[in-house]
Every structure is written in structure tokens, then in C-alpha cells.
Amino acid sequence: MRIRDGRAEWYRNRWVRSSSISDQLGEPGHGRAITGPDFGPNVHVIGHAGRTFALVEDLLRPYELGYELDTVGPCDLGRTEDGFSVNAHAKHDPHTGELHAVAFYSGLDYVKHIVVDPDGSTIQATDIPVPGRPYMHDFALTERFVVVYDLPVTFGAAAPASGRWIPYVWNPEHPPRIGVLPRSGGPIRWFEVSPCFVGHTLNAYDDGASIVIDVIRFGPGFEPADIGGNRPMVDRWTIDLDTGKVDERRIDDRPQDFPRVNESLVSRPHRYGYTAASSLYAAHEPRATFTNALIKHDFATGRSEAHQFAHDAAAGEAVFVPSAGATAEDDGYLMSFVHSPERGAADLVILSAQDVSGDPLARIHLPGRVPLGFHGSWLTD
Template sequence: MSTREESARSPAQPFWLRGPFAPVTAEVTTHDLPVVGEVPRELSGTYLRNGPNPKDGPSGHWWFGDGMVHGVHLEGGKARWYRNRYVRSARFHGTDLTPKEGEDARVARARRLRGGGTSNTHVIEHAGRILSMVEAALPMQLDQELSTVGPFDFGGAVDTPMTAHPKRCPRTGELHFIGYQPMPPFLTYYIADAAGRVITKREIEVDGPSFMHDFAITEQYAVFFDSPLRMTRDWGDGMPFAWSDTHTARIGVVPRAGGAVRWFEFEPGYLSHTANAFERDGTIVLTGARSTRFEVPPFLYRWEIHLDSGRTREGAIDERVVDFPRIDDRRTGEPHRYTYVVEMRDFVGGVPTGTVLRRYDAATGGSVAQELGPRQVPGECVFAPRSGDPSEDAGFLLSIVYDGERDGSDLVVLDAKNFGAAPVARVRLPQRVPFGFHGSWVLL
């Protein structure tokens, strides 16, 4: 073990620099990975996952480490390769992006926007491009070997930061995304078509910037959560947010095809991640992970808005501490039955020391945990559908799991139809993968 990794595991270090979170130092490429069990032959694609991995020295918060994307390619019943690469943003290279004396503020901001920030939050594919994202900057395009190509602004059409949580409409293939920032326009809503061309750019009227990490779409609407967690300055050192006890929590609903935003008031709190939203009998139903205040543990929550009457209803689905909700993405914007989350357990000093995957069933109102064994710490799971079968549970769940017994990581493959049963495969990864953020199953 390196000196740096030994230091990263010291109890004196913050949680994001030790244990399952500790950064790794090497970029590696390994082929023909060992597998326990059998990789389903119908799984043919690449699992990608992004997360913070400080390049050198400490980082002031879990959110602030340099982005590192990990990839595992599955094909023909085998795990063909694993590789991990830093996202080569301006920050990674140590480029000074602070405004120069006398420099126009707009020029300085455009340079920071194209710097890519930490680019550590999510990674997706759209229109043949792999995009690494953080909500403080433009996405960074990667090639199929995960090397950095550079900032991507959709042909000059995007001139604000881009959310790390875009939504792809399964009916149209469009990519819906937002940008929020501490100066006007505070919130911008974009739609890119299936070919990657921005076809809609619309400013959404708000009374100031709030922390809007995620949003949702339905068949006809986009849904925004305007929370009491207010953005007070631009991203930089430290958190650029402050909680307001006087700002009313609101959900905004705007027609995807164009039209004014309507705002609906809710109990104070903020939405960390959405699971999904959909329309049912004139009501928008939004499910996501809600916290009562910033950095308070979240739980699964449901908001309902009756569009004709304006009546609203809200409440917790469960009291367990959960986050990173995912669904079968083929149900995005449409009614869904299953929501998969990471349940956090065994808190010490406000930090979970263990996790399990849990599936909520909207049809029965119940849930079931996926136990993986002692000292197994799974991260967010991603749904990979079986080709040709539209059933919601026809597919597999992929999650990188930390094995505390051997201080290593596996890509675990679960059969969604038999959630709770033993994994169908464990791909042994050549090094530990730090507990990170979000990922995707891509077919490139």
C-alpha cells in the first residue's frame, strides 16, 4: 500500500479520504477480468461510473475531488476490460481560472465554464458522445477509451453550466437538461434532440438561484424544485449555498412544448435526487430523495400536484435513510413500479459505515433489501435492460461494491426479476474503486 493510501485511511482524515471513499492513485487498463458466477450473454455494453478522486493533496469536501471515470465492458458472457481515467479538466491540470485584473467578468466566466470544473458527478452517453458532468461547468467529452476530448457545448448552443442529471425521454430520444447559476439567467431549460442538437433553450423565471442539483420530466412537463437552499455566489472554495428560513419551497411545472411556469408551495426541504415523475389522472407525481435541511440524511418522498385544482399532497414513503434513487430509464417520465436506492446504515459521526441496495415496489407499497454479505458496501445501481423485452424488471442491475474483507471492489450483476437473490455475477476489478456518485449503462 502506498504512503498516500495509508494516510488516506487514517482516522484523522475526513471520511472522503479514507476507507471505501479513499482515492486511488493509478490509472490502469486490465483485460479479461475474473468473474465469480456467469455474466449474462445478453449484457453487451459498458458500465461507466463517475466520482471524486483528488489528484493530489486533501480536498475540502467529498464533492470537490477531481473526476475519475471507471468503466467495465461486458460482452459475450465475459468481462472484457476495466479502465479508469481522470477527467482532464482545467482544474486537473492546475490551470488558474480566476479573473485577471481588468478582465471582463463575462469573459472570465466563459473561461471557467469551459474549464470543466471537477467533472466528477455523472457520466452518460448521448448522440454517440460520452459526457462527464458536474453542474458547475460544461460537460467534458470522453472517447471510448475514457480519455478526455475536451469541453462540449452542443455546438455553441449552451452557455451556462449544465446539470449533472439530464433526462432522456424514452419516446422522443430527446435529452432534457438545465443550467443554474448565481447570476441571470438563474435557471435555463434546454432540450437537445436525439442527434444532439439543441432545439429548445428557455429561461425559467425564478426570484433567485437555488441549489437545483436535479429535476424531472413527465410526458408533457418539466418539473423544477426551488428550495430554501440558496446559491449565494459562484462555485469555488467551499460551499456556495446558504439555507434560508424565509424562502418557501416550491415546485415549478412548465410545459415541455412551451408556456409559462406554474409554482406550487410545499413544506421546507430540498430535493437531492429525483427517482422519476409522471402524470396520472391530471396529477403530477414526483418521487425523490428529500432532506429537511442541507446535509441532513435524506429519505424517499413523494409530492403530488393536481394541475386543475392546484391541490397538493406530500409525504414520506419510508423513514429509512436512502439516496441515489434509480429506475428502469425506459420509464423516465412515465408511471413506474420499481425504485432502487442505496440505503445507508450504521452511522458514526453522521457518516454511514455500511450500505445495502433496496427496491421499493409502488404496486405493493413494500420494499426489499439486497443483502450482499458482511462488509459489502454497494453504491448506486444502474438498470441494464434485456433487449426486446419491455417489462419493467426485464434486465439487470449493476453496482460497484466495495469488499471490506479484501479491500477491493467488484462489479456486481443482479437479476432484476429476482431482486434479493444472490448475484448472478461478480466481476473482480483489478483495484479498489472509491465510493462515488453516478453512472450509466452505454451501448457504444
């Protein structure tokens, strides 16, 4: 959705064209050679170095997109000699302009911390030994450290044969721990945590001799192929680098996911965060589908406020967009695609981030339903 001068100018919905899909559709190829699996990325879209990229994970390549989301082709964003690239949850440090990623491959016993400079060149790649092939979907970034989650969801080669659509399973024999790697280099330190799985990181920051991380935590027994069977909640982990202990504290026990923060504060202290809640209705009306509410968390006061949509609505991840000239952390907007059951189509709903529970500032009516996906970005033109 392109917005300028208070108007919605156009809406585009495009598949990322892998070579095989272009061939099957009889379309011209993108002309970029690719070795290994050719897979159209399906997890995230970001901007970096003045370009737009669609991201995926494992050992699959990012794809570059054009201005109107046309497929340019596979690219070398974060490419390393052993075949890694920037993965789905790469994080932009707004203070250095660098792009950081922790990339994994299900067939290897190590993961890779990759740093891309503001011009798009890979400037650092550090191996992190990790036995057991855990599923590392996300990580955390602070001013001084990279934090990785080595948790009991691991690769299971037999999973697809048993009918599972994701080749990862809960593995109670895999010790749960988190690793802290200095961004400046040095050995990684490991810290024990209780059995769980972290789906997404809201944000993280240094606090003296501690690291504070706000995460979406799934409890023991989490199965990636059955997300509806486990309740993701908001937890705050505080790693004490002196004592080697991790304090795990529940912030909100309502089921929610897709956390976002004002991205000017990625890797720095934050007060507010935003999530999509799977249900804020009565307990006797459980919903295991996507979401019908957006929540704003105030981590300073412990309070939250929510915008609740219609019972049968479905809201995607909300992206925070700062106001022009904003000085306050929450001076801006929350933007989310929301399926409107009354219209049978989607609206782009724009809320004031300082009044999340209030009426929307705008609803942009789209002609059809937008399939709910995972992640996205607001990119200034």
C-alpha cells in the first residue's frame, strides 16, 4: 500500500517469482542464476541500502524486489562463503546502519552471525557452534551483544514422513539455553533457561551488567506444526552477566504474537511494544485462528491497552510508523491489514499509537481479502 499526502495511491499484491514458478507460468525469467533450492521467500520484506528484499530462512536465498514489488531475482544479501545469507528476522541497527542476522541451516551443527554494512556488503560472519540442530527462527540484538535461542525445538528428518508440514519437533532431550555473543567479537556464553520456545523477539537492550529481552514465549511441548495448540505469551528475560542467571518474568498471559517496537529503538531501551492478540473475548469463546485485537504494552507501568475488532475479524501484524518530527517514543501510528467480516474484504486500519483503544484514524478499503501473512515493513520513499 503506497500512502502519500494523506491519500492511498495504490495497492499491490505480488507473489515472489522463483525461477521454477516463472517457467511454469510462461513468464520471462529473472536471469539470475541460483544454486541449490529455488524458493520464493515467504516470511518478511525489509528495506536496506535503498533496496527492497524478501526474506526466508534456512539455507534459502533472499530475493530482491522492485519498486512495485516485481521480482528482480535472488540476491547475495549477507552471502557467506559457506552459503549462508541474511535470514527472515534480520535486524537493522538504526544507530550504526548495519543489518544483523543469525542464519541457520538444518543440516549443520553451527549457525552464523552475519553483519551487513549500510551499503549492503557483508563485513562480518561469525560461526556459533550449536549441536542438535535447533530451530532458531529469531534472535535478539543489543548495543553490545547478539543473543541466540538454543531451545528444545530441533530438526526431525522423519517429521514430514509422519504428515507434519514443518520438519521440526519438540525435543525434551535438548537442553534449553540462550547464548550471548559480543558484537565486537569473543567467545559466546551460555545461560540456562526453563524449557520453552521463543517465536519472536520484541526488542532487547543492555542495562549495565544485565541484558533485558522481551520475547514471545511458547511453553513446553510446543510443536511448530500445531501453533494453535500452545499459548504464546509476553515474557521479559533479564540476563545477569555477573551471576550467570536469567530472571524469567511473565508480562502478559493473554495469547499473542507478532511483536513490534518503534524501530528507531531496536537494540536500545524501549518503553512500549505492540502485539497482535489471538482473542480478547470471553474464555468460553476460544479462537485458535489469527487475531482480532492489537495490544499496546507499557513496560514502564505494566499496563496495556487494546483495540478490539469485530468478533470474526482477523488482524495481521501491526507496523509502527513514527509521526513526522516525533519526539515521544509512541508518537506515531499502528498500521495493520484487517479482514472485515462485514465487507468480506480487507481494510488497512490506521490507529494512533498514543490512543490504541480509540477509533481508527483511517480505514482504507481494499477490493478483496488480503491473505494473512507473517511480517512486513513501512519504508519511507
